[in-house]
Amino acid sequence: MIRQFDTIAYDNRLRTIRPEQKVIFAFLLLMMAMIGSWKTQVMITIWLAAWIIGYARVSWKVYAKTLGVVALFLMASFPALLVSIDSSFHVSIDRSQISTVMSLLSRSVAAWSCLFFLLVTTPFPEMLYVFKRMKVPSIIIDLLFFTYRFVFVFEKAAEELYVAMKARNGGGHWRHGGMLVFQLFQKIWHSYEALRLALWARGVSNEIVYVHMETYNEKNKRYLWEAAIGISLLLWLG
Template sequence: MIREFDRWAYDNRLRAWRAEWKLIVAFVMLAVVMMGGWREQWLVLIGMAYWIVARARVPFSVYGKAMLAASVFLGLSLLTLVVSVSVPFQITFIDSQLQPAAKLAVRSLAAWSCLFFLLITTPAPDLIAVLRRMRLPAALVELCFLMYRFIFLLEQAAAELMLALRARSGGTHWRHGGMLMYQLWMKTWQSYEAFSRSLAARGGVASAGHTHQREKAHVPLVDVAAGIIMALLLGWAWRKG
C-alpha cells in the first residue's frame, strides 16, 4: 500500500501544483476541521474527496483503502469511549457517549483526509525541498528524509520475511507473528548498523542526496473555481454554526 501511495504521488493530476500551495491548502483545511463544527468537517471531508478522486484522478479504490485503514484504527480507539468493562467480567455500552464518539469520528476522518490529500498528491522529495526553503534545521530535514527512506526498507524487509515464513511453514500460527516481529527487528537493526558503518567509512556526509522534480506554477481554472466554491461553502457553514 505504501508503494502504491508513493506511485500516485508522482502520477496524479495535481502534480503540476507547487508543493507550497498544496501544503497551505492541507493545513488551512486542517485548521478549519479543528476549529469548526460538524458542518465544516463534513464539507472538508467531501471537498478533500473531490480533490483527491475527481481532480487528482486517484482511483477510488486507493482512497477507499486509506479511509478504511484510518476507520479501523479509529474504531478500535472509539471503543474505549462507548464500551465499559466492569471488574466482574461484564461489557456494557454507554449510550451517552455515542454522540461524542460520532463527532470525534467525523473530525478525525476529516483531518486524515487533509493529510492524505498532501500525501497522495505531493512526492516526499518535493515536501523535503519545501522544508529546506522554509529554513528549518538541517538535522530535522535529514531526519525526515531518512524516515521516508526507512519506511520502504522496513516494508521490503517485512514482505521478504513473511514470504520466507510462509514458504517454510505456512505462517498461519500466532507464534509466526512473533517470530516475524523479532526477525524484522533484528534485520532492521543490522541494516541500520551497516548504514552507519558505510557513512563512517566515507567520513560522513553533510546532507543526504535527494532531488525533486521542477515544479510548475500553472493551476487549471477549474481548480481555482472549485477552491473558491469550497471557500464560500465553508464561510456559509461557519456563519450557520
C-alpha cells in the first residue's frame, strides 16, 4: 500500500500545485484540528475528503480502506480509556470518558486527513525540499529521508520473505513467524549497510542535496483562492 500511495502522489490531479502551498495548507488545517472544536474537526475531515477524492482524483476505495485501518487502530485504543477494573476484578464502563473518547476520535481523524492529503498529493522528495527551504534542521530532514526509504525496503523485504515461506510450504506455527521476523531484520540491516557504503563511495559526508523538479502550473490559482476562502470560513464558523 505504501508504494501505491507514492504512485498516487506523482499521478494525482493536484500534482501541478506548488508543494509549498500544499504543505502550508495541510499544516494550517492540522493546527486548526488540534486546537479547534469538534465541529471544526468534522468540517476539516469532510472538506479534505472532497479535496482528496474530488480534486486529486484519488480512488474512494483507497481512501475508505485507509480510513478503515485508522478507525480500527483508534477503536483498539478506546477500551483503555473507557473500561475500568476495580480491585475485585469487576469490569465497568466509565461513562464520564465517553466525551473524551469522541473528542479524541474527531481530532485524530481530522489530523489524519491533513497528513493523508499531503501524502497522496505531494511526492516526498518535494516535501523534503520544502522543509529545507523552511530552514528545518538538516538532521531531521535526513532522518525523514532514511525513514521514507526504509519503509519501502521493509515492505519489499517482508513481501519477498512471505512469498518465499509460502512457496516452501511454510506453516503457521509461531516459530515460523519468529524466523520470518529475524530474516526480515537481517535483510533490512544489509540494505542499510549497502546504502551507507554507497553514500560513502559517492563522497556524501555532511548532508544530502535534494533536487527540486518544477512541475507546477503558475496559472492555476483556483485552488489557492478556494483554500484561502475555506480556511477563513473555518476560522469564522469555529
